Each structure stands twice: as structure tokens, then as C-alpha cells.
Amino acid sequence: MTIPPADSRGPQQAFIERARFISTVLLSLFLLGWVLWFWPYDDLLDRSGTPLGADFSMFYVAGQMIVAGETTQLYDQAAHQARLHHLFPGIDPQFALPYRYPPIVALLMAPLARLPYALAIAVFMAVGLVGAVAGLRLLIRETGHWSRANLRLCYLAFWGWPVALETWIGGQASLFAFLIVCAGIVLMHRERYAWAGAVWALAAYKPNVLLLVVIGCILFRPRVLRGLIPVVAIMFALTWWTVGWEGIVAYAELTLQLTARPWDVETPFWKVHGIAQWLTLLIGGQARLVSLMVGLLATIGIVYRWRRTDNSPSSPLPYALLITVNALANPYAPIYDLTLLSAGLVLLAPTLAPTGRCPFVRHPLAWQAAIATIYFGPHVSQLIAKSSGLQFFPLLLLGYAVFQARLFWLETQSHSLVTGGPPAATTPEPGVATNPAGRTYEPGGELAREVGSAL
Numbered sequence: 001m002t003i004p005p006a007d008s009r010g011p012q013q014a015f016i017e018r019a020r021f022i023s024t025v026l027l028s029l030f031l032l033g034w035v036l037w038f039w040p041y042d043d044l045l046d047r048s049g050t051p052l053g054a055d056f057s058m059f060y061v062a063g064q065m066i067v068a069g070e071t072t073q074l075y076d077q078a079a080h081q082a083r084l085h086h087l088f089p090g091i092d093p094q095f096a097l098p099y100r101y102p103p104i105v106a107l108l109m110a111p112l113a114r115l116p117y118a119l120a121i122a123v124f125m126a127v128g129l130v131g132a133v134a135g136l137r138l139l140i141r142e143t144g145h146w147s148r149a150n151l152r153l154c155y156l157a158f159w160g161w162p163v164a165l166e167t168w169i170g171g172q173a174s175l176f177a178f179l180i181v182c183a184g185i186v187l188m189h190r191e192r193y194a195w196a197g198a199v200w201a202l203a204a205y206k207p208n209v210l211l212l213v214v215i216g217c218i219l220f221r222p223r224v225l226r227g228l229i230p231v232v233a234i235m236f237a238l239t240w241w242t243v244g245w246e247g248i249v250a251y252a253e254l255t256l257q258l259t260a261r262p263w264d265v266e267t268p269f270w271k272v273h274g275i276a277q278w279l280t281l282l283i284g285g286q287a288r289l290v291s292l293m294v295g296l297l298a299t300i301g302i303v304y305r306w307r308r309t310d311n312s313p314s315s316p317l318p319y320a321l322l323i324t325v326n327a328l329a330n331p332y333a334p335i336y337d338l339t340l341l342s343a344g345l346v347l348l349a350p351t352l353a354p355t356g357r358c359p360f361v362r363h364p365l366a367w368q369a370a371i372a373t374i375y376f377g378p379h380v381s382q383l384i385a386k387s388s389g390l391q392f393f394p395l396l397l398l399g400y401a402v403f404q405a406r407l408f409w410l411e412t413q414s415h416s417l418v419t420g421g422p423p424a425a426t427t428p429e430p431g432v433a434t435n436p437a438g439r440t441y442e443p444g445g446e447l448a449r450e451v452g453s454a455l
Helices: 011-036 056-068 077-087 103-113 117-143 148-160 162-169 174-189 193-205 211-220 222-260 276-310 316-329 335-352 364-388 393-419 446-454
Strands: none
Touching: 011 148, 011 162, 056 077, 056 103, 056 117, 103 117, 103 193, 103 222, 117 148, 117 162, 117 174, 117 335, 148 162, 162 174, 162 335, 162 364, 174 193, 174 211, 174 316, 174 335, 193 211, 193 222, 211 222, 211 276, 211 316, 276 316, 276 393, 316 335, 316 393, 335 364, 335 393, 364 393
């Protein structure tokens, strides 16, 4: 086999080959290491004593309690621990995964809790895999026309991303949040606001996971509430039917406790990536609340600018920016929830590559360094945080948010200067690329030139 010289390939092809190689190696090594970590395969615990699926064991035990009719003990940590240790007799006695999700999640896990644990986690992981692929496919098809090579690379890069892999094998539910955000944005693009609201309501399975994104979409198009309110009402009715008022009150009290004071079983600080940790150094115990308020103000500012200058639901940049602000200002943003950032990258691609070319052509080295930072940043930052006590990835994420805000400002400014207000729907002329939502991207347009100069 003859390997072509480096200078015979264009920047786009070189980037695709490099990214494909790195993603394939990471995916292979990660899965191989995960399998070997359970040696000698005499139980469902890995070499550190963590159960197969890790956090899924919490969902499984909660489902068992629903099946057994022990709904009053759903938030009883001692009862939860007893069931967990009965399920895994060899587990570390200090290992604890208290259940902190709404009762509706335990109800949804009840069917899986009737299965043997190994089969239940296999079904859970399969559903998560299908959901993530479906969400990514929906979003890609909605935001632009991608070449077959770029499509394959996108799927491979997602599943080679250490954050996505850790989320998947760790039994986390964040891949379902990824499906929700992708489907919700696609429906917003198509102006199916009631259906979008119904999808956004599903994010109530973990109220903070998409809080600012949902608030932003409601403020932008209040008609979203037509679908959101009925679905929330149905979920509330199912919760009341399952656990009664006592269970609802127990969850409300737990939520208030988690907001007001330190948790009894705290998530390791180095696995939390929001800006709240840095605010804690400045203002102490109120950092989570302040972080959320700052995020809410940023969300209001984004929507105000969006409605005032563009007012188009097909613009991808506001959604991408809301996703980043949600991750940054979320008072509790574990590494698993950073999977949502990949949806923002897909949304950003049409703006950076209006002609359909790879967005890394103009400055390949700078952009590849930036992608590597996002790709490896969370885990590298965690390693540094373990020894230094400081989580640096939120600062990188803040810089990323500023960059997205700059692009958003340029886009809305160009609309205001050209049209004097929201852009009117026009028929694209020859040489103008469009996405399925009808959004036009002019290869030689002002925005493309401004983005190029900004980079």
C-alpha cells in the first residue's frame, strides 16, 4: 500500500483521516479497557468494586422498590443501600448511590427491574445507543447537507468521544437528554411548537439537565407551553398515582435540601464542570444559586436579541449558545451532561462552513487544537482537578460560549443591517446553500467573511 505524501492531501481530507484514526483508536481502547476491567468475570463488579453500569444500579434499585410497592422508601438512603448490597454482595460497604431523581423515573425503570440485572443493563445501554444515534441523525439532517464522509466521521467522533463513552458504559441517562435536545430543536426548526413543548417536558426526568434551554425556547415561542403543560400534567398524574402525595412531598423536600446545603453523599468535585465551582471561591455557599441566576439572565439576553433582530426558529446559533450556557451555568453539571455540547457543535457547523466545506480549512491547526481541547478537555481537567483542587474546563467552556456569542452577534447584526429587522423568507438564488429548514447560507456572504476574519 502506498501512502500519499502529506502535501498531496487537502486540509479537509487530512483532518478527516486524522480524526477518524483518533476516534477509532479511542473507541477500541476504551471498550477493551472496560471489558478487561471486570476480570475475572466472577461477578458484576469491576476491579474497583463498582457495579456493572455504575449509576444504572441506582435506577434498577428504584425500579425494584416500585415493583415491590415500597414507594415510601424511595428516598430512604438506608433502604436503598440495603437493596444495593443485597444485589451485589461483594460491593464495597462504603459504596453509595442514593436515588435523587423524580419518582416518574423509578416508575419508568420498573419494567427493567423485573429483568435480571445483566439483561436490564444490556437493554438500557441498547436503548441509550439507539436514542443517541437517532438524535444525532435527526439534528444532522435538519441543519444541513453533509457529505457521506463527514457523516461517518461525525458518528464515529461522537462514539469515540471519552465523555460519550463514559456516559454510555456508566449507566447514565444523559444520552436520553441528548435525544430530547436534538428532537426538541428539530421541532422548533419546523415550527411544531406544541410538539416541541411535549418533547421539552420529558426533560423533567432530571429538572436541571436542560432547564435553561427549555426556558429559552419558552421565552422565544410561548406556544411551546401548549405541548409542555399537558405532558407535565400527565407525568404529575402518573407520579401521584405511583407514590401518592407523600412521595411527591418527599422528592420536593429532597430537592430543597440539595439546593440549600451540602449533600450527604457528594458527587466528587472533580466530576462537576459548571462555573459554580469558581464562584464558590468568591462568594461561598450561594454559588449554585448565583450561577443559575447568571445563566437565567444570559438566557433572557439571548432570547431578547434573537426575537428583536432575527426572530427565526431556523437559526441554529441561538440553540447552540443556549446549550453551552446551560452547561456552564447549571448549578450541577456532571461530566455526563457535557454530551449535550456535541449537539451544539453540529448546530454550529453550518455557520462556520456555509458552503458545506469542512469548517477547519481556513485555520486547520488552530481549529484542530480547539477541537482537541473540547474533545479531551473534560477528562484532562478532571485529572488536574484531583491534584490541584481546581476545575479548569469551565473556563475553557466560558471562552467557547464567548466565541458562540460573537458569532450570534455577527449573524443578528448582519440581519439588522441588511433588512432593518427580522429577515424575510426569500427564494435562494443559484450558488446559495440551504438546509432542510429553509435557512440560507451564502458562500460569499457577509457573515462568512466576518466569521473568517474573527477566526
